Amino acid sequence: MTAPWDAGRVAIAIDRSQSTPITTQIMSTLRAAIVEGRLRPGTRLPSWLDMAAQLGVSRGTVKAAYEALADELLVYSAGAAGTRVAERAVPRLTEVKPIRIARPLQDLERGFSLKPLPFQMGVPAQDAFPAKLWARLRTRAVRANAMAPVGPTDPRGEPDLRAQIAAQLAITRGICCHPDQIILTTGYKNGLSLTLLALGAHGRTAWVEDPCYPVARMALTIAGLKPVPVPVDGKGIRVDLGVRAAPDAALAIVTPGQQAPTGVTLSPERRRALLAWTAREDAWIIEDDYLSELQLGGRAAPAMAADDPAGRVIHIGTFGKTISPALGLGFVVAPLALAERFGEVAGYLNPAPNVTTQLALTDFLADGHFLRHLRHMKSLYRERRDDLHARLDPSIAVDAFAGLAVIAHLPRGHDDVALAKRAPELGIAPCPLSVWYASPAEARPGLLLCVTNLRKQILDKACDTLAALIDDPAPVHLPARAA
Ligand SMILES: Cc1ncc(COP(=O)(O)O)c(C=O)c1O
Known part of the structure; x- marks a missing residue:
């Protein structure tokens, strides 16, 4: 032609x-x-x-x-x-139209790559990130990596980094493990996908806490498992109700350190009951330790993997909260008997994250910066949480400290999702509580107010905007943005 x-x-x-x-x-x-x-x-x-x-x-x-x-x-x-x-x-x-994907947390998050707003979940205190130090460590790591002979790298991650993480886990989470039980990931979701692949529980049921991080429910469904919501009370997951609903489940995903989103620590009796169930049913516990030692209300409880003689706990850690999600680094600690299996799955289907970032993190840990940073973040977040608590409008019913957030309960009938959707126009981004429940329509509405990026300079305006938003379910118009 x-x-x-x-x-x-x-x-x-x-x-x-x-x-x-x-x-x-x-x-x-x-x-x-x-x-x-x-x-x-x-x-x-x-x-x-x-x-x-x-x-x-x-x-x-x-x-x-x-x-x-x-x-x-x-x-x-x-x-x-x-x-x-x-x-x-x-x-x-x-002819190629933009391809839109169903965002995992579309009721929770505003969108991708947007500047964080006050109250927004999942962002660290950007102003306290040790940017200069990190840039220096990264530059050194880029140089070291460029000079190193090019060859296959360990799919579980750099051995020095795994040794450093094992040492930190002993101090911060009470976990005693061999570095070869540790597999580096790009964060929680990657850790979960590696774990589900390694356990091969396709087609089985799995307990999830109710409420829980919505990603866990959806991730299980995508991976071919059936999530079974198990209610949470003041002592954590109701193991008895889990046993009643799905005794033969393959696994349970739990947040024992600080339940997400309620902040409750799993009680010792419930821990024992959960471990006893796994032993009886040959089931697994996936411990989502997303906040690690970032416990604002005192000393963090040890991880479940710290007291697991039978080796039923798969511990998923992340540096997303303790340092920054921008690092894109996390890890899994596999029980000793599964360490080889996890390593093999990593080798074939789940290669280790970028080596340069791993090398920079190795130095960050080895030079003592991590523990210093954790200490600093804990006191900063505690101060920001207390400031928020003191400044919040007294008409707002706040009855819980939940991880790095405060839960503001709303009167029944309030649509927390609609409220949260409108909030960014006003310059704030609280997160609706109901969508963390398996049946949002039956859940009590509320707003999760994350404290991490609430600098003193923006606190007053953010709180006034929030009060106006809650007060007036119809659109409100404030002249200036809070951030
Ligand atoms: C309960 C829970 N698990 C895991 C994560 C995510 O961790 P990462 O930063 O590794 O994606 C979050 C993030 O908010 C969370 O709330």
Whole structure:
């Protein structure tokens, strides 16, 4: 098929004042015309000589542009029949519509890559992140990595980092493990996916806390398991109700340190009951230790993996809260008997995260920065939580300290999801509580107010905006943003 060359559809303008080479200018214009469909497949491009004469450039310049387009399979040389536009080698960009995915937490999060607002969950105190130190450690790590011989790396993660994490876990979480039980991940979700793959529990049921981090419920469903919600009370998950609802479940995902979102610590009796159930039913506990030692109300309870002689607990840790989610680093501690299996799954399906970031974190831990940072974050978050508590409008019923957030309960009938959806227009981003429950319609509505980024300078305005929002279920209009 031959389509005629139509110079009117491809206006090539050469700009000699630009730093972009002329070959690139010609190539970019032709490429855009091909990709956008203005030059149809089969169209014969003018000869090098004709094009060069039209544009007032050398023949070699045009030749180089055509060759570059041929390298991209956009044109081909047809010998005596000249250079022609290839059959659609790439999709027409104009035909590709943006592909939207169902965001895992669409009722909880505002969207991707937006500047955090006051009360927003899942963000650290950006102002307290040791940015200079981290930049220095990363630069050193980039250099070390670039100089190192290139070869396969351990899919479980860098051995030095795993040794450092094992040492920190002994101090902060009471866990005594061998570095080979540790597998580096990109964070909680990656740790969960590795664990579900390694356990091979497809088709089985799994307990989840009710309420719980909504990601856990959906992740189980995507991985082919059936989540069974098990209510939580003031002592944590109701093991008796779990046993009644699904005695033969393959596993339970729990947040024993600080239940998400209520903040309750799993009581010693419930811990024992949960472990006894796993022993009876050959089941597993997936311990989501998302806050690690970041316990604002005193000393953190030891992890469940710290007291697990039978090896039924898979401990998932993350540096997302203790340092920053921007690191994209977490880890799994596999029970000793499963360490080889987890390592193999990592080797085939779940390679370790970026080595440079791992090396920087190794130094951060080894040089004592991590424990110092944790201590600093705990006191800063405690101060921000107390400031918020003191400043919140007395009409707002606050009855719990939940991890790094405060729960503001709303009167029944309030639509917390609608409220949270409207809040960003006013410059705040509280998180609705009801969506953490398996049946949001039956849950008591509330707002989770994360304290991490509540700097003193923005506290007053953020609290006033919140009070106005709760007071007036209809849209409210405040003049300025709180952040
Ligand atoms: C209960 C719970 N688990 C895990 C995570 C996520 O951890 P990561 O930062 O590794 O994605 C969160 C984040 O808010 C959480 O609330």
